[in-house]
Amino acid sequence: MKKTFYAILFKSIFFSIAFIPILVQAQTEQDALMMGERRLCVAGTLSYNSWTNYWEGTHKRINENIGQVSAKSAILMLNYGLNSRINILASLPYIKTKATAGTLSGLSSFQDVGLFVKWKPVQLNFSEKTFSVFAVAGFTTPSNNYNIDFLPMCVGLGSQVLSGRLIADLQINKFSFTLSGAYLQRNNVRIDRTAYFTDHQINSNEVYMPNAGNFQLRTGYRSQRFIAEAFADKMTTFGGFDIRKNDMPFVSNRMNSTKIGIEGKYYLAKMPVLGFHAGTWHTLAGRNVGQATGFLAGVDYIFDFSSKTANN
């Protein structure tokens, strides 16, 4: 059996969009990499993203009353290999927001806990080519009752998300092509008020959250110890409403975005349990989101429990 040790690298996390990311979880959930049996990867990542331009519906603008809005994050992620075909992943970010102008206060708190099961049912090996299919089931839920009614300064949207993703991956020599699509079933949220206006008045504290889809294409160089990939990512909300001119953003807005970015990962030759990852991205187009640009960097460390067991 092909022993993948380096290629179980932990992929970077990145924040999809901001006003608030719909997909806050790890990039890992979206990539075509697996952890080997009884190995645990622990990753810590620091991330920063900011935007000055944003879209009210389709109207792109700046706002001198907020200036530049930024989010700093620290994310802890775990990825454990039950076996070479099934991985379990968990993540938890801490986020701190800030606006450079105006009077609005930033907020900070832990955000959503994510749990994912990643399964590789198909792996076809040809000479120099490998084709794999992955299925990922995920669930994220707020780790605490953080404020979701103060956008764009909130750390998250407070919605529980059940997600299903299919990933098709083709590796030819050292070159990889990965295509994936996910459906995000989002639970309704409750805000602190008893009425709100979307495109009509709703007398309730419960807010209907439209579901969302995510599509991603990645390609680049992938070897056992080194990965460099470019990606394009599209987030689409199926429903929701537009921010009206000069209105405040709201948790159930139709948040769409198209982003491009690059990511890299490197595991040390002399100490292969230790790796580093970094990435950057930019938002090309959007709707009811900020035009965020971000970057991140982090460290991965792999604990191998399989060898210890073997010694017993």
Place this chain on the structure above:
Amino acid sequence: MKKALQYILIGFSFFNIVSCDKEIVENNAAFKALNPVDIDEDAGNWQPVIVTSATDFTLPAPQPTNSAAYQQELQELKALTASLNAEKKQIINYWKVGSVLRWNEIMRELVAKHNLPPYQSTDNTYPVPSAANPFAYPVFPFSNPPYAARAYAYVSIAQYDALVMAYHFKEKYKRSAPYQVDASLATNVPKSILPAYPSEDAVVAGASFEMLKLLFPADIDYITKMAEEEKSYRLWSGANVKSDIIAGDSLGRWVARKVIQRARTDGMGAAGGNQALWTKLEDDCKAKGETPWYSLEMPKRPPMLPSFGNVKPLLFNTTAIPDLRPVPPPSANSEQMRKELDEVLNFTSNPTRERMRIINFWADGVGTYTPPGHWNAIATEEFMKKQFSEVRWARNYALLNASLMDAAILCWNTKYYYFNARPCQLNPKIKTLTGVPNFPAYISGHSTFSGAAATILGYLIPERANDFETMALEASNSRMFGGIHYRADCQAGLETGQKVGAYAISRAKTDGAN
């Protein structure tokens, strides 16, 4: 930590995977059909607010129920009530909950829809919504809290005055409801022994239509549709014949026109002021040796309705305002002000989730029905439990909304009289947890509105008086927690609001409804 873990576990276990039903059930979904415990048949003798006397309007005597004309109407009604489709039934179920209540909800929706400050022009000035051209951007009106308070008040008063007159004529002509005349008529509303001519629903529809057309002209289609549906519902449900409706509609509209005459001359037209006034306010404040307010918005926005404080109040004379206006706020450089600033900074630097809940609950900012709307929503829930008659619903909303309008007038008068700065103007370290309103701080609008509303509601529903007071205090504190008001603003606001509420109580004691 344990609590957080618990929260996460609950989250994981309760996620509703099977059901994808995410439909929202609104607070008003379970409201029952209007079926008053007391029909207030003597309400024709109650004191109207703006109309001088019920006899000012000549409502023609109706055809008696045994006349050929009435019998013809009854036959038409039978045909209508016998052919109800799902849409008509839905309209019946919507309106039978109560006319005044539904129009209050509609008004709250219109206020929320229009509560948006205009976006700046390319030259960094702000366009002003124009009633003459309501559909063009910025759409008319910008229903900010003073605009909203006045709108709620005039609509409620028009409905109340019109209903008082309607009850007068009901008693005068004593024409029975069609279901009393013909027991075989299919009826879809609780039967009342109240005379049916003129129809109270048509009265309220007519009055509301005329008022809202003036206040929210860009929504004329929606307003027309609702008024027409309400009048039709009375026919479809077998509650009124057509002549009940026609008489009610014309009476309602006539009363609205009386109220509009008052509204046109109350000083609202000049409330926005002009550059000369804005400069003068600043200069006058400086002349007193104080730090004047300035707009914290970029680009700087002219202050919101600086002369709204000169609008003619409903419950007291303009001449009473100087005595009602609270004493000056702490001077910007005083020790007291430094202490109050520190208190605000402490709140905003250490936000707890509970304080943020309170801030959000009472924020009632951009895109909402405003604090007056919030108190209307609170009142609605309470009135519902009481099973009031239409006319008592109208009277109670009128008292509440007259208080809220006068609270707005007194509050705005005070704000521009002292013209003092917001906390984050004096100390930029204060970062707010809600939007900073674009007008001076002293006294807090939320506090004034809430003091007034809690006082009159406590009189109308005495068993809830303590709860209303607690709510008002929470609303008031929310502005301090959010970093946009000092304690002095909140305390003086509550007290001033309570004084306005007391005027409403003395009116309520003598309006004949007790």
